[in-house]
Amino acid sequence: MIDIIKSEFQKSKRTSINKFIIITPLLALLFSFSWGGGQNGAYNWWYTMFLPGMLAIISSQVIIMEKKVGYKGILLYPTDKKDIWLGKIIYISILTIITSLIFMMGIIIIGFVDEPVIPLKANILATIILIITFLFQIPMSLFLTARFNMFVTVLFNIGMTIFGVVNFGTNSFLKFSPYGIISSLMCPILKILPNGLPVPENSPLLNGNTILRDIFINIVAFLILTILTTIWFKKKEVN
Numbered sequence: 527m528i529d530i531i532k533s534e535f536q537k538s539k540r541t542s543i544n545k546f547i548i549i550t551p552l553l554a555l556l557f558s559f560s561w562g563g564g565q566n567g568a569y570n571w572w573y574t575m576f577l578p579g580m581l582a583i584i585s586s587q588v589i590i591m592e593k594k595v596g597y598k599g600i601l602l603y604p605t606d607k608k609d610i611w612l613g614k615i616i617y618i619s620i621l622t623i624i625t626s627l628i629f630m631m632g633i634i635i636i637g638f639v640d641e642p643v644i645p646l647k648a649n650i651l652a653t654i655i656l657i658i659t660f661l662f663q664i665p666m667s668l669f670l671t672a673r674f675n676m677f678v679t680v681l682f683n684i685g686m687t688i689f690g691v692v693n694f695g696t697n698s699f700l701k702f703s704p705y706g707i708i709s710s711l712m713c714p715i716l717k718i719l720p721n722g723l724p725v726p727e728n729s730p731l732l733n734g735n736t737i738l739r740d741i742f743i744n745i746v747a748f749l750i751l752t753i754l755t756t757i758w759f760k761k762k763e764v765n
Contacts, residue, residue: 530613
């Protein structure tokens, strides 16, 4: 497995993936700072647009490299297909951690330059929770690209994220989907709404009693999607 992950890092040297995981959090921070959004605005841009978009794009790039050669580079070797697929998921998970840490450090810097509104503890906790709750999007994005293309993957991932944000505060089933849960989690942790505004004092949204439950739901979603997509990939043949 370690060799497979190392191989993914080697292959990414010929792509823009490594640059993308650095540029994306910096763009989110720059957008917010330029428009006076501060730390709250940066987080709003990050988890509602930039992070889901970035995950969809880098997942697509990982698959596109294989599709260009008809998957001959991985399926013709005597390596278990399950390990290949899981290696890609772990590889993108590592990239997610790296880009999230870059964003977290940027939030700290904004706090020194602008008015700090997000405590360090909340910043660290939000970063950890976002990494965990966004993991389910990795096997989903890999599958959508392998089955369709990058356009479908990016459109689906960002579209579902937007629908989750739009249905925040409603009784729509999307509010309780893994996409909608992410927005609600940030309310008690960062004390900001999905639109970047502060959560009103004494609001029930500040109640953190459901944090563990919501995280568990997204972990289960990640595990289910990983298992299902792995089973699907094991049946895949060389094009």
